Amino acid sequence: MKKTVLLSRSSESSTETLEPPPSSASLIGENDEYVDPLKHPSLSLLTQPQADNRPHIRVLHGGKPKFVQSERSAAFRTQFFPEATEMQWNDWHWQIRNRVRDVQTLANILDLSTEEQAALAAHRGSLPLSITPYYLSLLDRIDPQHPVRRSVVPVTAEFRIAPEESGDPLGEEHTSPVPGLVHRYPDRVLFLVTDFCSTYCRYCTRSRMVGDAKSHSCDRQQWEQAIAYIEAHPVIRDVLISGGDPLTLSDDRLEWLLSRLRRIPHVELLRIGTKVPVVLPQRITPALTRMLKRYHPLWVSIHFTHPEELTPETAQACNRLADAGIPMGSQTVLLAGVNDQVDTMKRLMHGLLKIRVRPYYLYQCDPISGSGHFRTPVEKGLEIIQGLRGHTTGYAIPTYVIDAPGGGGKIPLLPEYVVGRDGQDLVLRNYEGNTYRYPAYHQSSCQGGNLS
Numbered sequence: 044m045k046k047t048v049l050l051s052r053s054s055e056s057s058t059e060t061l062e063p064p065p066s067s068a069s070l071i072g073e074n075d076e077y078v079d080p081l082k083h084p085s086l087s088l089l090t091q092p093q094a095d096n097r098p099h100i101r102v103l104h105g106g107k108p109k110f111v112q113s114e115r116s117a118a119f120r121t122q123f124f125p126e127a128t129e130m131q132w133n134d135w136h137w138q139i140r141n142r143v144r145d146v147q148t149l150a151n152i153l154d155l156s157t158e159e160q161a162a163l164a165a166h167r168g169s170l171p172l173s174i175t176p177y178y179l180s181l182l183d184r185i186d187p188q189h190p191v192r193r194s195v196v197p198v199t200a201e202f203r204i205a206p207e208e209s210g211d212p213l214g215e216e217h218t219s220p221v222p223g224l225v226h227r228y229p230d231r232v233l234f235l236v237t238d239f240c241s242t243y244c245r246y247c248t249r250s251r252m253v254g255d256a257k258s259h260s261c262d263r264q265q266w267e268q269a270i271a272y273i274e275a276h277p278v279i280r281d282v283l284i285s286g287g288d289p290l291t292l293s294d295d296r297l298e299w300l301l302s303r304l305r306r307i308p309h310v311e312l313l314r315i316g317t318k319v320p321v322v323l324p325q326r327i328t329p330a331l332t333r334m335l336k337r338y339h340p341l342w343v344s345i346h347f348t349h350p351e352e353l354t355p356e357t358a359q360a361c362n363r364l365a366d367a368g369i370p371m372g373s374q375t376v377l378l379a380g381v382n383d384q385v386d387t388m389k390r391l392m393h394g395l396l397k398i399r400v401r402p403y404y405l406y407q408c409d410p411i412s413g414s415g416h417f418r419t420p421v422e423k424g425l426e427i428i429q430g431l432r433g434h435t436t437g438y439a440i441p442t443y444v445i446d447a448p449g450g451g452g453k454i455p456l457l458p459e460y461v462v463g464r465d466g467q468d469l470v471l472r473n474y475e476g477n478t479y480r481y482p483a484y485h486q487s488s489c490q491g492g493n494l495s
């Protein structure tokens with residue numbers, strides 16, 4: 044049965060600044076004092092607040108909004124957010140203001156299963172429910188097993204903690220010289236600049252901190268400390284800005300950060316880790332890309348999960364980034380029942396190449412607390428890589444890795460292509476299962492050779 048109603052909690056002018064949602068609107072985390080990064084008082088000294096005071100949607104061409112809207116999301120908007128105009132829908136601030144955070148609103152859109160209802164009623168603390176209206180439009184309304192739905196709607200299985208699981212499986216807290224900075228590899232650091240995401244993934248490696256109002260990763264003093272550490276360590280040539288999702292920061296705050304980092308002579312490379320082009324593609328505005336391209340070389344790693352995320356909206360967001368000269372890679376977590384089939388992964392990787400995103404990493408799901416229902420055997424990941432290698436474009440094949448628990452870093456995993464040795468020959472197996480010999484190179488055999 045279709046549900047109608049509803050839901051334009053905030054149909055205000057798009058020129059308004061982003062306000063934290065009323066706490067009464069949320070059952071999940073309703074007691075938390077949520078501070079939106081776009082309004083965080085500790086950042087007020089970082090920049091002039093001009094970005095939040097300007098109109099966010101200004102440019103129309105021939106009466107049409109610049110940002111594409113697929114038929115699917117247009118139909119969803121009409122049914123569930125009937126008061127929202129197309130301009131508001133395409134305004135990323137409107138999307139964040141109207142993100143769904145409470146069980147009643149979600150239940151007006153989805154037929155919630157018993158499992159989902161129980162999880163939503165019991166959830167407290169970090170990793171709250173939050174889904175942008177745009178991303179919600181991608182979910183199946185009836186089927187709780189729908190892969191995209193499973194990745195963002197809680198179920199009770201996430202409360203079951205296995206002995207091998209941990210809130211910080213990568214040991215990031217132990218390799219953090221100053222708050223918000225992880226220095227695990229010698230020449231690069233991970234800079235956690237916010238704990239906020241517009242949409243929370245239920246398998247998030249940083250579930251211990253994201254969406255947690257008590258976290259202070261957006262604190263100005265913390266940013267300054269982290270920047271001072273990077274300045275004091277000339278060995279650091281690469282800074283990965285992550286969180287939370289850094290692209291939920293305003294243009295001004297992001298630019299302040301990028302310009303500070305770019306002024307450090309030994310920082311060669313800046314990278315941003317984000318899921319925004321997937322869950323909030325409207326955020327990739329021309330103003331944002333104009334600003335980002337001032338800080339090249341700048342790379343963006345995008346977190347994709349499933350081929351159904353490859354919509355016209357996401358394609359436009361990625362094309363805008365690519366047109367700004369920003370190289371993009373994808374990072375995908377292997378998830379049971381979501382994307383653990385060769386065909387699913389192949390469709391995702393092919394779609395990514397079409398929007399100029401290079402598949403980068405396929406991660407074995409980290410043993411975070413309550414992740415048992417998402418984790419697959421390692422053999423499943425190897426099967427997927429074997430199903431890709433040789434069967435499709437090499438660019439479409441990500442590196443399958445385990446991020447070693449305890450802070451050991453990424454360890455690549457490959458199916459067995461080396462069968463063994465036969466005398467001096469290496470015996471190899473190709474993608475069809477046929478074996479081939481490679482005459483192994485030996486210095487001595489060359490020395491005796493005749494070059495004349």
Ligand code: SF4
Nearest residue numbers: 240243244247287318
């Ligand atoms: S977007 Fe990234 S940081 Fe945010 S919840 Fe998802 S996995 Fe975690």
